[in-house]
Amino acid sequence: MAPTREHRLVDTFVALTDTLVDDYDVVDLLQTLVDNVVDLFDASAAGILLVNQHQELEVLASTNERSGFVGLLQLDSGEGPCVECFSTGRLVSVEDQAEMRRRWPTFAAASAESGYASVHAIPMRLRDTTLGSLNLFREAEGRLNADDALAAQALTDVATISILQQRTVEHAKVAQDQLQRALDSRVVIEQAKGFVAYTHQVDMETAFRMLRQYARSHQERLADVARAVVERRLVIPA
Numbered sequence: 001m002a003p004t005r006e007h008r009l010v011d012t013f014v015a016l017t018d019t020l021v022d023d024y025d026v027v028d029l030l031q032t033l034v035d036n037v038v039d040l041f042d043a044s045a046a047g048i049l050l051v052n053q054h055q056e057l058e059v060l061a062s063t064n065e066r067s068g069f070v071g072l073l074q075l076d077s078g079e080g081p082c083v084e085c086f087s088t089g090r091l092v093s094v095e096d097q098a099e100m101r102r103r104w105p106t107f108a109a110a111s112a113e114s115g116y117a118s119v120h121a122i123p124m125r126l127r128d129t130t131l132g133s134l135n136l137f138r139e140a141e142g143r144l145n146a147d148d149a150l151a152a153q154a155l156t157d158v159a160t161i162s163i164l165q166q167r168t169v170e171h172a173k174v175a176q177d178q179l180q181r182a183l184d185s186r187v188v189i190e191q192a193k194g195f196v197a198y199t200h201q202v203d204m205e206t207a208f209r210m211l212r213q214y215a216r217s218h219q220e221r222l223a224d225v226a227r228a229v230v231e232r233r234l235v236i237p238a
Contacts, residue, residue: 192226
């Protein structure tokens with residue numbers, strides 16, 4: 001029997017809370033989150049944007065490694081539901097292209113070109129501090145219903161606590177350093193994906209899966225594996 005949605009939701013909570021230890025991989029944690037929410041909330045794609053030390057939003061995780069989707073997320077970091085979600089610390093649910101065009105015409109055009117009809121941004125926040133947002137892209141129109149919004153916020157809250165575990169808002173410098181390290185790790189991972197894609201003549205999504213699989217099977221941080229690849233100390237096997 002296939003697991004029910006409730007079971008999948010519980011499994012996702014367990015996977016996220018397993019990171020509440022002293023040493024864990026932030027990038028892999030957030031990748032686990034986006035991979036799971038697509039299935040849980042009937043999304044076509046998902047991505048996470050986090051704020052860097054310059055108060056700019058950067059892509060840290062996405063379910064689609066193709067340049068078009070990452071580009072859409074990057075555009076969302078300048079204009080779109082993610083910026084509003086980050087600025088207000090509140091859920092932003094855009095149910096159709098008409099509303100998108102009215103509020104963010106440039107983002108709406110790019111979203112329509114990619115085939116997305118609705119977008120929902122869930123804040124990653126701790127108390128009064130918002131770190132970024134989890135963004136769900138759907139090909140169908142419609143709002144995120146109340147139950148889904150509550151569940152998505154709960155998952156996002158667990159991920160945020162995991163990032164800032166045992167930190168408080170008063171320790172803002174320490175927390176910001178933690179976030180910046182995660183964002184810097186993503187840069188190295190992007191470089192490593194290029195190395196692996198070129199070496200094995202595969203696309204970027206396959207290259208990323210190969211990196212993650214190697215890191216998990218060897219119980220190493222994804223960023224450490226990526227750095228070893230970029231520095232030519234490691235070749236990921238086919």
